[in-house]
Amino acid sequence: MPRKGAFGNEYKVVLVLRGELRLTAGKAAVQAAHAAVMLYEAAARRDRGLLDAWLAGGQKKIALEVATLADLEALDRAAKARHIPTVWVEDAGLTEVAPGTRTCLGLGPARAADVDAVTGDLPRL
């Protein structure tokens, strides 16, 4: 997967899970995959050029974690303030969580430097 590196034209997606839900690895993977597809669809409608740039760069993704829903909501506000696209994943609640639980916030695709400015201090999932 080609990467653009330090030239300011690298794009990324960040998938942020709620640690307090203590999801299994499989459940977390499914929430992250939901978010990635939702971000893809939103970008295809809004800015196909940006989507293609992200895909051409190897569709770079990373999964991070916050503790609580409040942390995730704060992250959503910080992203919106920088015009970074976000999507919320709500789980159908068939297994590990109650129906409608917000499990994951997806951010991007957006310039890596912009995304890092709001997610850079978060630990990896």
Place this chain on the structure above:
Amino acid sequence: MPRKGAFGNEYKVVLVLRGELRLTAGKAAVQAAHAAVMLYEAAARRDRGLLDAWLAGGQKKIALEVATLADLEALDRAAKARHIPTVWVEDAGLTEVAPGTRTCLGLGPARAADVDAVTGDLPRL
């Protein structure tokens, strides 16, 4: 998320990870998300109606696990024999695995009954 249930028109995607790689939850989530986006793009090119049916049903996904690469290759052959679309995720190898390592097999979207016939016995991730 609406579900179609027992009427034979329920579609799903299955994301299968290699247990032997002992990926972190975050790394596994990223591989699963890569696979989901690749399956989405392949379906958009091949059969938009099927893709839309899967999306309308809540883009149902599940993450499962096999032990080894050989198991994953056998699963790929079984899926192809039933005309179920598959994608391989190869990791860029920047962190936990060697470059080019095949980390995940994605299957679908396809009729749930068809997918279950090849993945039904596998444990959840």
